[in-house]
Structures are given as structure tokens and as C-alpha cells.
Amino acid sequence: xxxxxxFLQLDRxxxxxxxxxxEVMDNLxxxxxxxxxxxxxxxxxxxAADFMQAKLKAYGLQNVHLEPINYIGWRRGSxxxxxxxxxxxxxxxxxxxxxxxxxxxxxxxxxxxxxPDDFEARADEIRGRIVLTTSEARPKxxxxxxxxxxKHGRAIVAGATGFIFINHYxxxxxxxxGIGNDGESLIPGISVALEDGAFLQRLLKRHREVKxxxxxxxxxxxxxxxxxxxxxxxxxxxxxxxxxxCHYDGHxxxxxxxxxxxxxxxxLEAARVLAAYAAGKLPFTVRFVLWGVEEIGLIGSTQYVxxxxxxxANIRFYLNMDMAGSLPNKGIVLNKWPSLExxxxxWSTEMALxxxxxxxxxxxxxxxxxxxxxxxxxxxxSVGGPPSSGxxxxxxxxxxxxxxxxxxxxxxxxxxxxxxxxxxxxxxWPAQQRSxxxxxDLLDNxxxxxxxxxxxxxxxxxxxxxxxSAG
Numbered sequence: 001x002x003x004x005x006x007f008l009q010l011d012r013x014x015x016x017x018x019x020x021x022x023e024v025m026d027n028l029x030x031x032x033x034x035x036x037x038x039x040x041x042x043x044x045x046x047x048a049a050d051f052m053q054a055k056l057k058a059y060g061l062q063n064v065h066l067e068p069i070n071y072i073g074w075r076r077g078s079x080x081x082x083x084x085x086x087x088x089x090x091x092x093x094x095x096x097x098x099x100x101x102x103x104x105x106x107x108x109x110x111x112x113x114x115x116p117d118d119f120e121a122r123a124d125e126i127r128g129r130i131v132l133t134t135s136e137a138r139p140k141x142x143x144x145x146x147x148x149x150x151k152h153g154r155a156i157v158a159g160a161t162g163f164i165f166i167n168h169y170x171x172x173x174x175x176x177x178g179i180g181n182d183g184e185s186l187i188p189g190i191s192v193a194l195e196d197g198a199f200l201q202r203l204l205k206r207h208r209e210v211k212x213x214x215x216x217x218x219x220x221x222x223x224x225x226x227x228x229x230x231x232x233x234x235x236x237x238x239x240x241x242x243x244x245x246c247h248y249d250g251h252x253x254x255x256x257x258x259x260x261x262x263x264x265x266x267x268l269e270a271a272r273v274l275a276a277y278a279a280g281k282l283p284f285t286v287r288f289v290l291w292g293v294e295e296i297g298l299i300g301s302t303q304y305v306x307x308x309x310x311x312x313a314n315i316r317f318y319l320n321m322d323m324a325g326s327l328p329n330k331g332i333v334l335n336k337w338p339s340l341e342x343x344x345x346x347w348s349t350e351m352a353l354x355x356x357x358x359x360x361x362x363x364x365x366x367x368x369x370x371x372x373x374x375x376x377x378x379x380x381x382s383v384g385g386p387p388s389s390g391x392x393x394x395x396x397x398x399x400x401x402x403x404x405x406x407x408x409x410x411x412x413x414x415x416x417x418x419x420x421x422x423x424x425x426x427x428x429w430p431a432q433q434r435s436x437x438x439x440x441d442l443l444d445n446x447x448x449x450x451x452x453x454x455x456x457x458x459x460x461x462x463x464x465x466x467x468x469s470a471g
Contacts, residue, residue, distance in 0.1 A: 005350050006350075007350075007418075007422065007425075010421060011351065011421075013276075013277045014273040014276075014278075014417050014421075015414050015418075017273050017276065017277075018273055018410050018413050019410055022406070023272060024265050024266065024269040024325075024406065024410060024413055025265070027055065027268050027269070028261055028262065028264075028265035028325070028401065028404060028409065030051065031051070031265065032256070032257045032261055032401045033255070034047070034051075035047045035048040035051070036255060037249075037251060037252045037253070037254060037255060037256050038248055038249045038250055038256065039249055039251055039252035039256075039295070040071075040073045040074075040223060040225050040249055040296060041073045041074070041223045042252065045225060045226075045292070046226070049225075049226040049228050049248070049290070049292070050066075052228045052248065052268065052290050053066055053228050055272075056228070056230035056268070056271060056288065057230075059268075059271055059272045059275045060275040060276070060279055061230035061231055061232060061271060061275055062230070062231050062232070062233055063229070063230065064228075064229065064230040064231075065229055065230075066226040066227070066228055067226065067227045067229060068224050068225070068226055069224065069226060069292050069293060069299055070222065070223075070224055071222075071224075071225065071293060071303075072098075072180075072182065072183035072184065072221070072222060072223070073220065073221060073225075073293070073296070074098050074180070074218065074219070074220050074296065075218065075219045075220075076094075076095060076097075076218060076252060077101065077216055077217030077218040077219060078215075078216065079093055079094065079190060079214070079215070079217075079218070080093075080214070080215045080216070081093040081164075081190060081192070081214060082212060082213040082215075083200075083203070083210065083212055084105070084211050084212060084213050085209070085210070085211040086207045086209075086210065091192060091196045091199070091200075092174075092192070092193070092196065093164075093174060093191060093192045093196075094174045094176060094190060094253060095188070095189070095190055095191075095216050095218045096152075096163075096176060096177060096178065096179045096185075096189040096190060097176065097178040097179065097180065097251070097252075097296050098178055098179055098180025098183065098185045098220060098296060099185055099188045099189045099190065100184050100185060100188055100216075100218065100220070101219065102162075102188040102214055102215065102216050103213075103214075104130070104162050104188060104213070104215075105211065105212070105213045105214075106130045106161050106211070106212065107129050107130065107209055107210065107211050108131075108132050108164070108204055108210045108211075109122075109125055109126055109129040109130070109131055109132065109160075110132045110133075110200075110201050110204050111126075111132060111133040111151075111155075112133065112134065112139070113133065113134050113136040113140060113168075114133035114134065114139055114146060114154075115139035115141050115142045115146065116142065116146060116150070116154060116450060116454070117142075119154035119155070119157075119158055122158075123158040123159070126155065126158040126159060127158060127159030127160070128160075128161060129160060130160060130161055130162035130163070130164060130212065130214075131151075131155040131158075131160045131162070131163050131164065132164045132166065132200060132201065133151050133163075133164070133166065134165075134166045134167075134168040134197065135166065135167050135168045135391075136168045136389055136390060137388065137389055137390045138387060143447075144447065144450075144451065147362075147363075147364050148165060148177045148179070149177075149178070149179065149364070150451065150454060151163075151165075152165075152179045152185070153181075153454065153455070154454070155187070156185075156186050156187055156461065157457065157458060157461055161187060162187055162188050162189070162190075162214055163179065163187060163188070163189035163190070164189070164190055164192060164197070165177070165189065165190070165191040165192070166192055166194060166196075166197025166198075167191065167192070167193055167194050167197070167396065168194060168389070168390060169194060169390065169396075170195065171194075172193070172194070172392075172398055173396055173397055174192050174193050174253075175191055175396050176251045176253050176395050176396070177251070177395050178296035178297060180296060180297060181297075181459065181462045182297060184220040186462065186465055188214055188216060190214065190216075225249070225292030225299070226292050227290065227291055227292055227301075228248070228289065228290040229287065229288070230287070231286070231287050231288075232274055232275055232278070232279055232282055232285065232287075232288075233282075233285050234282050234283050234285040234286075235280060235281070235282065235283060236284070237283060237284055238284070238285045239285070239314050240283075240284040240285065240314055241284065241285045241286075241287050241311065241314055241315045241316065242284060242285070242286045242287070242315075242317055242319075242420055243286075243287045243288075243315055243317070243318045243319070244267055244270060244286070244287070244289070244318075244321060244420060245267070245288070245291055245301065245320055245366055245367075246260055246263035246264050246266075246290060246291065246320065246321035246324065246366070247260045247263075247264070247291040247292070247293075247295070247300065247301075247322060247366055248260065248261065248264045248292070249291075249292055249293055249294060249295050250399070251295055251395055253396070253397045254395075254396060254397045254398065254399045255399060255400045255401060256394075257326075257399050257400050257401045257402075257403055257404050258323055258325075258392075258393060258394055258399050258403050258404060259323045259391065259394035260294070260323055261325075262324065262325025262404050262408070262409060262412070263321040263322050263323050263324040263326075264321075265325055265409055266321060266324050266325040266413040266416060267288060267290065267413075267416065268288075269410075269413035269417075270288075270413045270414075270416040270420065271288045273413070273417050274417050274420060282421075282424040282425065283424060283425055284316065284423075284425075285424075286424050289301075289304065291304075291366050294322075294365070294366055298364075298365070298366055298369060300366070301366035301368075301370070302369045304369070305370060305372075305373050309373075312370075312373045312433060315370070316423060316426075316429055317375075317377070317378070317423055317429075317431065318376070318378075319377075319378060319379060319416065319419065319420070319423075320365055320366055320367040320377070320378070320380070321379065321380050321412065321416060322365045322366065323394070324379075324412040324416070325404065325409040325412040325413070326403070326404055326408055327380065327381060327408075328382055328385060329356065329382045329384045330380055330381075330415055331355040331356030331357060331358065331380070331381060331382070331384065332344050332355060332357050332358070332379070332380065332381070332383070332419070333357075333358045333359070333360055333378055333379050333380075333383065334357065334359050334378040335359075335361050335371050335376075335377045335378055336359055336360075336361055337359070337376055337377075338359065339430040340378075340430065340431050341357055341359070343426070343430075344357050344419075345357060350422075351418055353418070355383070355415065356383030356384045357383065358381065358383045360447075361443070361447070361448055363451070363452075363455070372439060373433075374433040374434035374435060374436065374438070375433060376431035376432075376433075380412055380415060380416065
């Protein structure tokens with residue numbers, strides 16, 4: 001027996017509209033086929049921002065505007081990977097964003113799946129060599145997700161001179177992803193397909209020493225991006241905000257259809273139906289933000305938090321929708337807010353929409369700057385089913401529009417809109433802004449301590465290196 005649903009009429013209107021409209025797929029098609037990757041610094045990035053601004057205005061949102069983001073961006077140049085000993089041949093590769101221009105020769109060291117303990121244990125072997133590691137996100141022996149940035153950073157700290165990232169999925173080609181630290185990386189990084197990486201690994205096993213040459217003309221330079229913001233103002237306490245966000249920039253090698261544009265389109269659709277049926281009926285404000293330049297460092301969301309510090313205590317909840325329109329087993333992943341779990345579970349029953357609820361923390365999407373500011377955060381994620389070992393098509397040239405399905409987009413839009421409606425009407429909300437001490441304590445536990453400590457160490461390493469370079 002289902003519980004009574006005080007929002008049944010609004011639910012029916014929003015769900016019925018989403019499931020009888022092609023708008024969500026129409027928007028996704030334009031974002032991907034008309035504007036391409038929307039990568040920072042490309043013409044399609046600004047075209048996408050202007051398009052989304054116009055859409056939010058057309059849907060009836062208020063205070064719709066662009067907020068500029070100044071940052072150090074990256075332009076892809078040419079790159080060449082040559083084996084020079086024990087054989088001579090060239091392998092296809094791509095540079096990783098924020099990789100510097102280089103002319104580098106060195107010997108390879110195979111770090112396999114790149115478990116953190118292996119980097120610590122083999123630091124003496126790594127020094128002066130070029131690290132080879134795979135994109136496997138859950139290395140054997142590791143209890144947590146290990147991001148590309150951590151593998152690259154551990155290579156730097158151990159004294160590596162270069163970094164080669166092997167996509168662990170066959171047939172997908174090289175996998176891209178940023179490697180900078182608020183700008184240019186300290187060492188060059190490239191990516192190769194599984195098939196070419198496996199060849200290098202076999203060569204190392206047979207000959208023990210493999211020497212390569214990397215040559216690239218990539219460039220870092222100051223750039224401007226934009227966050228796109230729009231509101232459905234509350235009619236009782238408009239200063240209290242429910243925020244939904246998703247980045248819109250993909251990587252320059254593909255359309256970025258699943259990551260992130262499926263979430264972008266789902267967010268726009270949630271904004272459309274909430275504006276159509278709930279505008280003027282929401283006690284608290286619902287704010288929608290499309291973030292710029294997430295893929296190379298969470299730059300848009302980080303700058304927003306820095307520039308809107310006075311808002312942070314008034315954000316009741318931030319819901320992240322990165323990739324939401326392409327994820328299986330859609331549920332809610334709360335960032336360690338146990339007091340909110342029974343509320344979301346109750347809404348699942350009320351909505352007659354069973355969805356899983358999980359609790360975890362990671363540092364690699366736009367929720368993280370808000371989490372660090374103490375804001376209650378979570379996102380639409382995959383809950384239940386086998387743990388993921390990586391991104392699949394995402395971050396490859398094959399992350400194209402044909403990999404998305406309208407049903408999955410609709411599921412994400414409906415879940416976001418119905419939850420936003422309830423959050424914006426919830427009189428009792430037990431989650432309050434955390435203090436900085438509480439945030440620090442939250443990260444200081446066995447699940448997060450190692451990663452947090454390492455990235456603090458890496459930040460210090462970059463700061464010292466830049467100081468020495470400037471001096």
C-alpha cells in the first residue's frame with residue numbers, strides 16, 4: 001500500500017509532460033551535434049552557454065544570467081610517442097589536458113593498475129622514469145576508487161618525468177582527462193589505447209628496459225568560461241536555496257554525450273517542468289546551475305563557492321547531476337548525511353518510485369567544493385548493481401549521442417524534479433551547514449584519509465615547484 005502523496009497532482013503533471021515530450025532529447029541533440037564537445041576555450045562552449053541561458057529564460061526561470069570564470073585553460077597541439085629502444089616504432093596517442101609542451105626521452109616503468117601502495121613501495125624505481133599505468137578505477141588491493149589525478153600526482157611526487165595512461169577498456173581508444181593542478185602539469189601526460197598500452201607492457205616484460213621519446217606542442221593560456229544560473233524563486237523564504245547542478249563541458253576529443261551532457265539535458269528538463277507546474281508554489285528557491293570547465297579541475301563550481309560565500313549557509317541541499325541521464329540503477333548518493341537518509345527513503349515510498357540510497361564521499365565532481373564549504377550535498381548516482389571499474393565510453397571519442405537513450409534521460413529528469421519539489425517544500429530539514437572542523441573530521445577517516453592527505457601533499461608539492469620556478 002502506498003503512502004499518501006501530497007504532491008500527486010504536480011507529480012502527474014511533471015511526469016506526464018516529461019514522458020510525452022521529446023524536449024530532453026532535442027536539447028541533448030543540439031548540445032552534442034551543434035556545439036560539439038563544449039570543451040573550455042572552444043567556440044561550442046560559449047554557444048552552449050548562450051543556448052542554455054536562452055532555454056532557462058524561455059522556460060520561465062528568473063534571474064537567468066551567465067557568470068564569467070577566469071582560469072588557465074589548455075589547447076591541444078600535436079603529440080608523438082616513439083619507441084626508440086629496443087625497437088623503433090611510433091604508437092598513436094593523445095595528450096592529457098594541461099599537459100605541457102615537451103621533448104622528453106626516458107625509460108618506462110609499468111605500475112599496472114596504479115594502486116597507491118604500489119607507488120609508495122616503488123618510489124625509488126619510479127624516480128627519473130616515465131610511469132605507465134591503466135585507467136582501472138579500482139586497482140587490485142585498493143578498497144576505494146583511485147582517480148587518474150591521484151595516479152598522475154603520485155607519479156609526480158615519486159619523481160617520474162612523464163605519465164602514460166592506458167585505457168583499460170578494449171576497442172575504445174585512448175581515454176582523456178585533466179592532469180593539471182589549477183594550471184599546467186609539472187610533467188607531460190599522454191593516453192594510449194588498451195591495445196597499444198598492452199604492447200608496451202609486453203615489451204617491458206621481454207626486454208626489461210624500454211626507452212621512448214615524447215614530443216608535443218600543447219599550450220596553456222588564460223581563458224574565460226561561464227556558469228549558467230537560473231532561479232525559481234520561493235514565495236516564503238526565497239533566500240533558502242535548493243540547488244541542482246551539472247557541468248556542461250565535455251572533453252575536446254568527443255561530444256561528451258553521456259559525460260556530462262546527459263545530466264545537462266536532464267537538469268534543463270527538470271527546470272522546464274518545475275517552472276511549468278510549480279512556479280510560484282515553492283516556499284524555497286530552486287536554483288539551477290550549469291557549470292563550466294569541470295573536466296579540468298571543477299573550476300566553475302569552485303569559483304562559484306568562492307564568490308558566493310554568503311549564500312553557503314542558506315543552501316539547504318546541492319544535488320549534483322553529472323552523467324545522470326546515462327547512469328543505470330539511478331538512486332541518491334548522499335555525502336555522509338545520515339539524518340537525510342530516512343527523509344529520502346520516505347519520499348521514495350511517497351513517490352511510488354523505488355530508488356536506492358547510498359552514503360559516500362569523493363572529490364571528483366562539482367558537489368565537492370560545496371561539500372568542502374559545509375553544504376549538505378549529494379547526487380544522482382548508480383546505487384546497487386556491481387561496482388564500476390571505470391567510465392566506459394566517457395572520456396573517449398566514442399562518447400557520442402547514439403550512446404544515450406531518451407528513457408534514461410527522462411528517468412533522471414523526473415527523479416530530480418520530484419525530489420526538488422519535495423526539498424523546496426520540506427518544513428523540517430535536519431541537515432545544517434557543517435563547520436570547517438566537522439568537514440575536516442569527516443575526511444579524516446579510513447575511507448578518505450589516505451586520499452585527502454595525498455592531495456594536500458600534492459598541492460604543497462605544486463606550490464613549492466611554482467615558487468622555485470618563479471624564483
